[in-house]
Amino acid sequence: MEKHYCVVIIGAGIAGLSCAKYLIENDIHDFIIIEANNQIGGRCETIPLMEHQIELGTEILQGDQSNNPLYQLADEHHLIDYSNNEFDRDDCFHDEDGESIDEDIINEIRTIYDEILEKKVPTYPYENYPDSSLGEFISTELDQYIQSKKVSLEKNEIDQIEKVIDWLSKQHSYLNTIGCEKLTDVSVQGWNSFEHISKPDQSNGIIKYIQGGFSNFLHIVFGNKIPNDNIELNSMVKRICMYEDDQYVSIEIIGKNKEMKTYQAEHVICTQSVGCLKKTMHEMFVPPLPYSKQLCIEKLGFGTINKIYLIFSHPFWDVDFNTFNFLWNTTTEWKLTCLENTPYDSQWCKSITGFYVHHRLPNMLVTQIGGEAATYIETIPDEILTNCFQELFDRFYPDNQIPKPKKLIRSQWFNKTSTHGSHTFIKTGSNTHDIKRLAMPWPNQPAKPLILFAGEGTHERFYGTAHGAFMTGIREAKRIVELYKKDLINQ
Numbered sequence: 001m002e003k004h005y006c007v008v009i010i011g012a013g014i015a016g017l018s019c020a021k022y023l024i025e026n027d028i029h030d031f032i033i034i035e036a037n038n039q040i041g042g043r044c045e046t047i048p049l050m051e052h053q054i055e056l057g058t059e060i061l062q063g064d065q066s067n068n069p070l071y072q073l074a075d076e077h078h079l080i081d082y083s084n085n086e087f088d089r090d091d092c093f094h095d096e097d098g099e100s101i102d103e104d105i106i107n108e109i110r111t112i113y114d115e116i117l118e119k120k121v122p123t124y125p126y127e128n129y130p131d132s133s134l135g136e137f138i139s140t141e142l143d144q145y146i147q148s149k150k151v152s153l154e155k156n157e158i159d160q161i162e163k164v165i166d167w168l169s170k171q172h173s174y175l176n177t178i179g180c181e182k183l184t185d186v187s188v189q190g191w192n193s194f195e196h197i198s199k200p201d202q203s204n205g206i207i208k209y210i211q212g213g214f215s216n217f218l219h220i221v222f223g224n225k226i227p228n229d230n231i232e233l234n235s236m237v238k239r240i241c242m243y244e245d246d247q248y249v250s251i252e253i254i255g256k257n258k259e260m261k262t263y264q265a266e267h268v269i270c271t272q273s274v275g276c277l278k279k280t281m282h283e284m285f286v287p288p289l290p291y292s293k294q295l296c297i298e299k300l301g302f303g304t305i306n307k308i309y310l311i312f313s314h315p316f317w318d319v320d321f322n323t324f325n326f327l328w329n330t331t332t333e334w335k336l337t338c339l340e341n342t343p344y345d346s347q348w349c350k351s352i353t354g355f356y357v358h359h360r361l362p363n364m365l366v367t368q369i370g371g372e373a374a375t376y377i378e379t380i381p382d383e384i385l386t387n388c389f390q391e392l393f394d395r396f397y398p399d400n401q402i403p404k405p406k407k408l409i410r411s412q413w414f415n416k417t418s419t420h421g422s423h424t425f426i427k428t429g430s431n432t433h434d435i436k437r438l439a440m441p442w443p444n445q446p447a448k449p450l451i452l453f454a455g456e457g458t459h460e461r462f463y464g465t466a467h468g469a470f471m472t473g474i475r476e477a478k479r480i481v482e483l484y485k486k487d488l489i490n491q
């Protein structure tokens with residue numbers, strides 16, 4: 001006899017957990033969460049390191065109580081960590097010849113760059129040019145600046161400006177948030193629709209971390225409220241069959257002992273990432289998803305951002321040091337000698353824009369890498385990658401006597417079959433309507449939605465964020481709660 005539930009939730013990331021918590025708070029206990037991994041959290045993954053923790057996924061609480069409900073929850077549980085927010089520490093900018101770049105040039109170009117993003121991009125008439133990319137728009141604006149400088153500056157000075165522009169466009173916070181490689185992949189509309197609530201200047205320069213890490217937060221706020229019997233870990237949903245005439249859904253699962261089982265449900269809430277939907281939608285849904293929904297999934301971007309932590313025996317930088325930045329020559333070929341005689345090439349290196357000192361662990365440097373380079377380095381073994389980073393430091397910072405890192409820890413979000421990447425973004429050719437369409441229940445009848453969609457990729461303003469995921473979980477749980485409330489009233 002197949003087990004029957006009112007609700008089956010696929011995924012125990014923030015969206016799945018917030019959905020479950022809301023159902024419980026509204027007296028719906030007849031649900032099960034099916035989670036592919038051996039732990040809850042999804043793209044929140046904290047790992048312990050000595051007496052501290054490091055985050056492979058979500059790390060920062062964006063915004064404040066006025067715009068981020070996770071902030072409120074963390075605050076209620078006294079979990080916000082305001083310490084270690086020193087902003088006036090030293091940053092170093094070197095190019096690949098080991099030459100230092102003047103910080104005044106960086107600041108001048110950063111100001112122009114930010115002005116384009118904050119003042120010019122929002123006024124862009126993207127309705128008339130729906131496929132325009134942010135990258136093209138910015139480079140047209142910056143070209144005018146470079147041309148004006150060419151009149152008065154030497155070639156080497158122009159080269160420096162170009163290096164800074166390249167560095168800024170790679171390390172731009174939006175790219176670091178969404179994991180795409182080039183701003184030419186991001187639609188202007190995407191940039192304008194994303195709600196950037198975490199700008200340091202809007203939150204008094206304070207970055208909000210979570211005490212004990214994000215996984216700790218999830219356990220305290222959600223995990224502890226959901227009975228163990230309502231979560232099945234190590235279980236992968238393979239197929240979702242909708243029986244519209246009979247008004248139920250059947251879910252085929254490979255359980256933790258590799259056994260096949262089938263559950264039935266009144267409703268299924270899918271919270272898998274857009275990356276997973278891209279990979280599996282054709283086999284997963286029977287009948288196939290409506291064509292319009294398939295198209296949205298195909299069109300939306302799903303990028304990869306990976307974090308890399310280098311642990312040293314002791315810091316080779318000063319106490320008040322903050323970042324080592326790498327400014328690449330935009331035209332030259334680059335090869336790492338340590339990769340000679342290996343099957344790996346060196347092109348990914350140019351996506352590394354620098355390392356910063358970890359806010360808690362003083363002997364650790366961190367970098368983030370996005371896009372194709374991020375997926376490529378997932379294939380390089382730790383030992384070889386460690387040598388690559390040591391060589392990079394030697395070339396950019398030859399005076400620093402860089403020791404070999406003791407250990408490397410990193411995320412590999414692209415090759416994780418339960419995520420297939422890290423963040424949804426609005427790719428050129430897609431727009432926020434694709435997110436809205438993806439978020440619609442199927443069939444889209446208020447009387448009884450059978451398959452519902454939550455997860456960060458279904459929030460039209462906060463896609464790619466933890467709070468976006470949270471809000472979508474509540475949104476879909478509410479839809480079900482409202483439905484049963486109506487039923488009670490009608491009885």
Ligand SMILES: Cc1cc2nc3c(=O)[nH]c(=O)nc-3n(C[C@H](O)[C@H](O)[C@H](O)COP(=O)(O)OP(=O)(O)OC[C@H]3O[C@@H](n4cnc5c(N)ncnc54)[C@H](O)[C@@H]3O)c2cc1C
Nearest residue numbers: 011013014015036042043059060237418455456465466469
């Ligand atoms: C490197 C990185 C840094 C980030 N930093 C921040 C940050 O600082 N601030 C911020 O706000 N956000 C950040 N984010 C984004 C944030 O982590 C995500 O938006 C959020 O965690 C997504 O939650 P979700 O529930 O939508 O999806 P997920 O966390 O992906 O949850 C989906 C769950 O579904 C499970 N699943 C998938 N397929 C199946 C299946 N077939 N059967 C069963 N289970 C399945 C998965 O295992 C997963 O647990 C970051 C993300 C990454 C990767």
